[in-house]
Amino acid sequence: MVKMEVHDLNLWYGSFHALKDINMKVYKHKVTAFIGPSGCGKSTLIRCLNRMNDLISNVHVEGRVLLDDKNIYDKDIDVVNLRKRVGMVFQKPNPFPMSIHENITYGPKLHGKKKGLDELVEEKLKDAALWSEVKDILGQNAMDLSGGQQQRLCIARCLAVEPDVILFDEPCSALDPISTGKIEDLINELKRHYTIVIVTHNMQQAARISDYTGYFYLGELKEFNKTKKIFTNPDNPETERYITGKFG
Amino acid sequence: MKGVLWASALITISFLVIIIGFIVYKGAPAISWEFLTEAPRRSGRLGGIFPAIVGTIYLAGLAVLVATPIGVGGALFLTEFSKESKFTRFIRFGADTLNGVPSIIFGLFGFAFLVYYMGFGISILSGGLTLAFMILPTVFRTAEEAIRAVPRWDKEGSYALGATKLQTIWHVVLPQSISGIVTGIILGLGRAAGETAPIIFTAAILNPVLPGSIMQPTMALPAHLYTLTSEGISMQNAFGTALVLIVMVLVFNLLVSLIRKKKALRR
Numbered sequence: 001m002v003k004m005e006v007h008d009l010n011l012w013y014g015s016f017h018a019l020k021d022i023n024m025k026v027y028k029h030k031v032t033a034f035i036g037p038s039g040c041g042k043s044t045l046i047r048c049l050n051r052m053n054d055l056i057s058n059v060h061v062e063g064r065v066l067l068d069d070k071n072i073y074d075k076d077i078d079v080v081n082l083r084k085r086v087g088m089v090f091q092k093p094n095p096f097p098m099s100i101h102e103n104i105t106y107g108p109k110l111h112g113k114k115k116g117l118d119e120l121v122e123e124k125l126k127d128a129a130l131w132s133e134v135k136d137i138l139g140q141n142a143m144d145l146s147g148g149q150q151q152r153l154c155i156a157r158c159l160a161v162e163p164d165v166i167l168f169d170e171p172c173s174a175l176d177p178i179s180t181g182k183i184e185d186l187i188n189e190l191k192r193h194y195t196i197v198i199v200t201h202n203m204q205q206a207a208r209i210s211d212y213t214g215y216f217y218l219g220e221l222k223e224f225n226k227t228k229k230i231f232t233n234p235d236n237p238e239t240e241r242y243i244t245g246k247f248g
Numbered sequence: 249m250k251g252v253l254w255a256s257a258l259i260t261i262s263f264l265v266i267i268i269g270f271i272v273y274k275g276a277p278a279i280s281w282e283f284l285t286e287a288p289r290r291s292g293r294l295g296g297i298f299p300a301i302v303g304t305i306y307l308a309g310l311a312v313l314v315a316t317p318i319g320v321g322g323a324l325f326l327t328e329f330s331k332e333s334k335f336t337r338f339i340r341f342g343a344d345t346l347n348g349v350p351s352i353i354f355g356l357f358g359f360a361f362l363v364y365y366m367g368f369g370i371s372i373l374s375g376g377l378t379l380a381f382m383i384l385p386t387v388f389r390t391a392e393e394a395i396r397a398v399p400r401w402d403k404e405g406s407y408a409l410g411a412t413k414l415q416t417i418w419h420v421v422l423p424q425s426i427s428g429i430v431t432g433i434i435l436g437l438g439r440a441a442g443e444t445a446p447i448i449f450t451a452a453i454l455n456p457v458l459p460g461s462i463m464q465p466t467m468a469l470p471a472h473l474y475t476l477t478s479e480g481i482s483m484q485n486a487f488g489t490a491l492v493l494i495v496m497v498l499v500f501n502l503l504v505s506l507i508r509k510k511k512a513l514r515r
Binding site for chain 1: 331332399401402403404405406407408409410411412415419420423424
């Protein structure tokens with residue numbers, strides 16, 4: 001089942017054409033990975049999926065991005081509501097300088113939730129595989145956690161607003177291998193209930209955790225296929241050169 | 249070479265020590281409970297400076313009350329609601345220029361515009377507004393720097409959870425920049441409390457009673473000090489007044505460094 005669809009998407013930063021005619025699908029309850037060398041547009045594309053690029057000045061977008069068959073770039077779309085449905089976890093763990101508890105309840109409180117916050121905190125921290133490590137220090141400042149814990153807290157924080165889709169923008173690039181492993185296991189768990197898109201620098205990571213993979217180069221989507229296919233028998237010789245490490 | 253630099257540093261701090269030491273030495277004999285709590289008598293030759301202390305708090309307080317919302321609002325506009333353009337650069341340039349305008353010019357403007365043209369008369373309102381104009385650039389620019397220092401990823405984290413711009417400003421941007429903003433406000437407060445030129449035409453008189461409303465003139469510490477000295481009324485009381493004023497300003501500066509220290513510990 002298709003959750004999101006990108007149609008003829010083009011994006012410019014000023015006069016720089018950063019995304020060129022992108023067409024692809026994001027399947028429900030699957031993990032879709034974007035790979036490619038730095039500056040190829042993969043982060044730019046993922047930030048189109050929840051319109052995070054709106055925050056950057058000088059960005060111009062053409063084309064359509066459908067979420068459940070509705071174009072999120074339509075004029076009548078409420079961006080705030082969109083971002084509730086399409087959550088995001090960033091490259092650098094970015095918990096707010098508040099307590100762990102407040103980090104989780106930040107989103108739900110903004111959207112009017114007042115009761116059952118403690119239960120929510122426990123549930124989401126468990127979902128993010130962080131509960132056992134922080135259950136006794138919920139009042140402590142989140143900045144005191146380790147990088148890997150902070151990133152899992154950011155995932156829990158994202159889960160707390162109950163999105164359909166979660167975008168991960170290189171979530172492990174600032175983490176050590178053990179923390180990375182935990183995040184990967186978590187993504188594997190999360191895909192049962194959520195649709196996941198992940199940008200990664202790490203091809204092995206894409207191979208390990210994703211069901212579909214898109215290979216980007218210089219703003220173009222060179223190939224989009226099942227991950228197994230991409231890593232064993234890609235259609236595009238350029239993809240093969242990249243994943244075999246001959247280039248990139 | 250290092251010795252020369254060391255001497256420069258030493259000279260800088262020694263001026264502070266000498267000035268404060270001198271003020272304390274000359275002013276301390278004037279300080280008494282009566283001096284702090286009583287109105288002046290015989291033009292300040294006798295009695296205390298209580299109305300001047302209260303007046304200074306009114307004037308500086310009003311200045312900060314007016315300058316803070318405008319300064320912080322303007323800073324938020326520049327950082328969160330506008331793209332970098334000729335217009336924003338012009339505003340910033342204007343604020344910096346305003347900061348360089350001599351304080352006596354503010355006094356003259358306040359006298360002509362507020363006291364006469366607006367008809368506020370010689371009053372706390374005129375003086376407080378004049379001081380507000382004077383400290384506005386300080387509040388504005390410090391707030392702008394503080395708000396700009398809030399990292400982009402913290403704001404994005406909030407937006408990504410479906411927060412609106414106002415919610416993000418309220419819950420993420422302001423809490424993280426508040427110590428910087430307060431620093432600017434307190435610096436402004438200190439400056440407003442200490443300046444003489446903007447208030448001698450607009451607010452300050454030698455009047456031994458407390459003002460009843462902001463439409464009335466008031467005594468103020470720096471202006472009282474000026475009168476006591478220039479009229480040769482009482483040097484001892486002048487130094488006493490100076491000591492009270494300098495303690496007030498030092499307390500403000502101390503607050504600023506406390507806030508900065510607390511902030512440095514935070515991250």
